[in-house]
Amino acid sequence: MSQSVVDRLQEQFGERVLESSDAFGDHELVIADGDWFEVATFLKEDASLAMDHFTDLTAIDHPERGDARFDVILMVRSSSSGARIRIRTRLSEGKELGTLTAVWPAANWAEREAWDMFGIAFSGHPDLRRILLYDEFVGHPLRKDYPIDRAQPLVPYRDTDEIDKLPPFGIEEGQPFARIDWEARLSGRDAQVSPAIGLQQGQRRTLSDSEAAQQLQARLAAKKAAADSAPAEGAEEGTGD
Amino acid sequence: MEPADELLDDEAALELPTEPMRLNMGPSHPAMHGTVRMVLDLDGEKILNLDLQPGYLHRGFEKSCERGTWSQVFPYADRLNYVSPMLNNVGWSLAVEKLLEIEVPERCQYYRVILGELSRIADHFTCNGASAMELGAFTPFLWLLKVRDWIWDLLEKETGARMTHSFGRIGGMAAPPTDTLEDDLKALLPEVHRVVKEAEIMLIRNRIFLDRMQGVGVLTKENALAYGCTGPVARGSGVAYDVRKDHPYMVYDRFDFEVPIGQDGDNWDRFMVRFEEIRQSVRIIEQAMEQMPKDGPVNVDDPRIVFPEKDDVYTTIEATIAHFKLVMEGLRTPKGEVYSFTEGGNGELGFYIVSDGSGTPYRVRVRPPCWYNLSACREMLMGDMIADIIPTFGSINMIGGECDR
Numbered sequence A: 001m002s003q004s005v006v007d008r009l010q011e012q013f014g015e016r017v018l019e020s021s022d023a024f025g026d027h028e029l030v031i032a033d034g035d036w037f038e039v040a041t042f043l044k045e046d047a048s049l050a051m052d053h054f055t056d057l058t059a060i061d062h063p064e065r066g067d068a069r070f071d072v073i074l075m076v077r078s079s080s081s082g083a084r085i086r087i088r089t090r091l092s093e094g095k096e097l098g099t100l101t102a103v104w105p106a107a108n109w110a111e112r113e114a115w116d117m118f119g120i121a122f123s124g125h126p127d128l129r130r131i132l133l134y135d136e137f138v139g140h141p142l143r144k145d146y147p148i149d150r151a152q153p154l155v156p157y158r159d160t161d162e163i164d165k166l167p168p169f170g171i172e173e174g175q176p177f178a179r180i181d182w183e184a185r186l187s188g189r190d191a192q193v194s195p196a197i198g199l200q201q202g203q204r205r206t207l208s209d210s211e212a213a214q215q216l217q218a219r220l221a222a223k224k225a226a227a228d229s230a231p232a233e234g235a236e237e238g239t240g241d
Numbered sequence B: 001m002e003p004a005d006e007l008l009d010d011e012a013a014l015e016l017p018t019e020p021m022r023l024n025m026g027p028s029h030p031a032m033h034g035t036v037r038m039v040l041d042l043d044g045e046k047i048l049n050l051d052l053q054p055g056y057l058h059r060g061f062e063k064s065c066e067r068g069t070w071s072q073v074f075p076y077a078d079r080l081n082y083v084s085p086m087l088n089n090v091g092w093s094l095a096v097e098k099l100l101e102i103e104v105p106e107r108c109q110y111y112r113v114i115l116g117e118l119s120r121i122a123d124h125f126t127c128n129g130a131s132a133m134e135l136g137a138f139t140p141f142l143w144l145l146k147v148r149d150w151i152w153d154l155l156e157k158e159t160g161a162r163m164t165h166s167f168g169r170i171g172g173m174a175a176p177p178t179d180t181l182e183d184d185l186k187a188l189l190p191e192v193h194r195v196v197k198e199a200e201i202m203l204i205r206n207r208i209f210l211d212r213m214q215g216v217g218v219l220t221k222e223n224a225l226a227y228g229c230t231g232p233v234a235r236g237s238g239v240a241y242d243v244r245k246d247h248p249y250m251v252y253d254r255f256d257f258e259v260p261i262g263q264d265g266d267n268w269d270r271f272m273v274r275f276e277e278i279r280q281s282v283r284i285i286e287q288a289m290e291q292m293p294k295d296g297p298v299n300v301d302d303p304r305i306v307f308p309e310k311d312d313v314y315t316t317i318e319a320t321i322a323h324f325k326l327v328m329e330g331l332r333t334p335k336g337e338v339y340s341f342t343e344g345g346n347g348e349l350g351f352y353i354v355s356d357g358s359g360t361p362y363r364v365r366v367r368p369p370c371w372y373n374l375s376a377c378r379e380m381l382m383g384d385m386i387a388d389i390i391p392t393f394g395s396i397n398m399i400g401g402e403c404d405r
Helices: A003-016 A033-045 A107-118 A182-186 A195-200 A211-229 A231-240 B061-065 B071-078 B085-100 B106-134 B138-159 B181-203 B207-213 B221-226 B231-236 B267-291 B310-315 B317-328 B369-375 B377-381 B386-396
Strands: A017-021 A028-031 A053-061 A070-077 A084-091 B021-025 B037-043 B046-053 B336-343 B348-355 B361-367
Touching (some): A003 A017, A003 A028, A003 A033, A003 A084, A033 A070, A033 A084, A053 A107, A053 B348, B046 B377, B046 B386, B207 B267, B231 B267, B377 B386
Parallel strands (some): A028 A084
Antiparallel strands (some): A053 A070, B336 B348
């Protein structure tokens, strides 16, 4: 943490730096949510600051405050000078904050987590999905009004449009011997699952049953019939080879 | 059979279909040590796009911390990075001590350094051993894990548990160092050196291993910084950032050790940085062993913070009440917010804690080093081959417990 960063920011932004503190040795500045992106860009781009090392971005929920219930916190560090700074903004429910993904790509996942856990939306974020929880999860668990013991229902089978997948274990999926007719097996009719039995049970067809194989067999049979009808010719060809 | 070219009407038919294939890797893949799902778009074996989906080990660490007392976080902290739990214990202790504005006695600080560095060695052994094993080198894996087991034997002797010690306390440690610690360390540390050397002989001239590691999974210095990478991943990319050196905590400023950095930012650099760090950790332990006071208190002398002696709890009413208050209400911290960070096994392990002045944390945020290291994984792998995922993912050393919390 560094006092020089605080001075530089106060010099640049003047009145727009709402508060500054150094409690417990951590230098911190409070800014308005509208200045979020501008201050962050300045931290990164300014030659004397050069805050190029992203440390963390997170949020704190204070529901008792009413209007601006969230504190969003950004911590960055300069790799050249080693200075650190913490930037805080207060945000109301439903209000959006500009994304910092373009400034530090690390903000991508940090903001997705803040969205997941607190429901804070970041405008302009390239990919604002839940990251630790699943899409069907209802609510944002790190909010203070989310009870710690709330159970969420199990998600049944998930239908995804883009993924062209049969329902689990469709007929055409898996190995033929994995489809076992347990009734037949237990009654002793089916000691070993042969392809023929597998076919009866509606299993995946093997190569020998396929259309191509049938055509091949038909061609071979026709060839054999032709050879049988003219044995002398076939014998001559054989010696020639 | 007719010649193949007769079937082709035009040139276009010569081209193979180039539609990318979507492949799901994980969440439970045998070659990845970590429960993470990767959705890959592949062109042949080349990775066109990669979507990393963590979260399979999410168990609400931060929410759980808001329920108990400050001391009750230690078992949860153990399970963040379960390969080096002592470093997490120390990190959490230091965070709360920063809020309380206290400093533990010197003997305790050295003790924390020794146990923490042993954990770091175990962590790096696991990562490098597993990296080698995933590329087919099983022998070094077993050698390294053999020594890791000796480290855990030592930690068991000190703390009572092999992995999840829960040994840290706010304002001290659960117990003072044992009398045999120095002798055990003197027996163990040469073995660490020997096995690192043996593993290096097996690996660093192995053509197959070199081909899989060198020039694969490259992360530039700029990207390492912008993605928030720390620890061996950042140092492999040439970022000379080690919390122990740059922001010394405890007694780290009294030791003579070096911070190894890589040049190319590939898997090889990350691998070699870890081996070199093991050597540096051994150096730190040797110096700490010499400098540690032989006797003296381990815990701070403040009954509002530290649990009373068990003998007193059973025999005196004052200690019984003090114990009861600390267990039931928790120790009181001043109102405020602090960010405390230490060098964990994988990088900067930070705890951002918010106190409302009660015995329970208002909010605990852990900055897991793995989280940001893993988010840079996409950058490392884009354009590489699918087989490169295994060594690259291994060299990040993603620990699910810490990443997904």
